[in-house]
Amino acid sequence: MEDFKQKALAGERLNFDDALNLYRDNDLLFLAKCARQMKERKSGNKIFYTINRHINLTNICSSNCPLCAFQVKDGDKRGFVLESADIEKILQDCQNTKNLSEVHIVSALHPNKNFDYYLNIVKQVKTALPKVDVKAFTPVEVVNFAKISGLSVKEVLIELQAAGLDSLPGGGAEIFSDRVRQIICPKKATAAEWLEVMQTAHELGIRTNASMMFGHIETIEERLQHLFTLRNLQDKTGGFQAFMLFPFHPANTILGAEKNIQCVGSWENLKMLALSRLILDNIDHFKAFWIMLTLPIAQLALGFGADDLDGTIGEEKIIHAAGAKTKTGITRSDLEKIIRETGYKPIRRDTFYQEVQNDNSASS
């Protein structure tokens, strides 16, 4: 067996060339076997899920990334912005959701909303749901807050933390290559800015997730470089809890249309999942984000190194705008059943991967 395969099988740390060789070797089931071993070293026979609620505050965006199917320009009649009264309604609904443990807020970069708008929403959510974790704002949004408020990234994060923010989601990373970002998202946070937000957050004790969006115009080397960049930062800070892969959904995007991009195939998806699991040996958890992958493929991903199915998810607008055909919510017993079928044990978790016991009263 080649050297790079032996390293993967033994669970040793891979270097860039090993990773590239494994990619080119294209032995999906070998990668899966190694990835599964690594998953079991990290989380044994547990598969996590959470009961969460997604809130997208607005889809009106000043960034207009060609990769995005969610955003609209200011003045577009499909545009929406949630104001505090709208949030109130959602929160009432959340209060009635049994065992809710996380609210997940990500949004477009609204051209006219100031930082206080976002801060107040965090406060509002935390006040209504003091026991629920607030996971909100990707680094792209944080960088935007810094710009519009004149504060530093660190100051923004400190204010958010004081308002009740518990963790940051991992989106907006796309591919850490300025060549690629120039084409797919020229106006939003650069790779360096994204990483800086995460490093700062980790230093403040805010845990975050990480991600990669692949399957558009990036090269394989750029994908791998992205993963190694994340691994290096994680070596420094240890603040990433989970990683997720987003295959690019080309439908309804300018990027997809202009470059005539097709969806990533299932083989490539699973291969990237297993390979990322092997490269990111210092990140504990891997999400199979079922809403993007579809449930059956997400289940399969659990055999390829993922250990988290994410949530039951109240409402999801972003990915569905990009043509995802999955349902927008799923019941807990469905999720548990899917997990059990794989032979693993379903564990309901909070944002920090702590197991939570079921509680029969309402969640707040």
Add this chain to the structure above:
Amino acid sequence: MKDIEEKILSGERLTREDGLRLFNCNNLAWLGNMADTVRKKKCGDVVYYNVNCHVNLTNICTSRCKFCAFGRDFENQGAYAMTKAEALAVVADAIKNPNLAGLHIVSGLHPTWTFENYLEIVKAIHETYPTLYIKGFTGVEITHFAKISGLSVKEVLIKLRDEGGLQAIAGGGAEILSDRVRQIICPKKATAAEWLEVAKIAHGLGIKTNASMLYGHIETLAERVEHLIKLRELQDETHGFQNFIPFPFLPKNTELGKTVKQTSMWDDLRTIAISRLMLDNFDNIKAYWVMLTVPVAQVALGFGANDIDGTIHKETILHDAGATSPTALSEDNIIKIIREIGRIPAAVDCNFNILRRL
């Protein structure tokens, strides 16, 4: 599973008990890896596909199996029975594709058609398009023809071959080769023994056949294993099976589907892998994209499969059962699916003669 792994790697035959242990093992990645290792050794890196057209002469069927969304009674909506001219028209349309190599002809057991009715149509197709291969008629149809014509199975097969140009027999109708299961899901059609008998007689005549398994309904895992063993035993005797095709049960619009849910991809992939491991005397395992969907079929090529079926032209039987896959794939699409995973596409006829290697 170390002992099983050793057996697999040394090419030793797996037992019934091993098969059951494989089905009870949740390590999907390991299973896939084992099946893929065997596939590499046995089949190399070529993936077969065919440029074909499905012709279903009638969906009116006396059998009305509980898992079938295709079969109907005369008076049911959508019931049809093609005339010779209609069948020829389907082929005339399909042959606009210059790469069309042949036809896959399977149909319902029409209550008033005689064997001659079926034979006449195939004959006409064969005479009009002599260069197209004809694969068709499952063990169930052949058994039915023998019954309604008073001929023996052997005589039916000879007529189909010599007059109708039949070159290979389709693999369907095997379902689960257990009379317990058949009593429940398809009590009126060929029994397990009859199905196997047709295959055996065909092999004796030098006609190659395919084999299949319909899983994911009311069968037990032990019955799946038993099914594979029965096929393996007959194959030891005759070596006439070319290919094995696992079919997941599609519940939509079927009687059985009222109580049975669709299989997961997880189940589909392990079943492909275990089939590859158990059927050590079969050359080819097919990932039938129509039932599996294209994404699962592509991944299945890593779980032991080395055949992805064909372009089909227009699939109806499974789309009546709510199959969500397209009703046809272009050849370019099939080639892309195979190339994406680093394998070599080869177009074959119904007897696995390579027509074009790409």
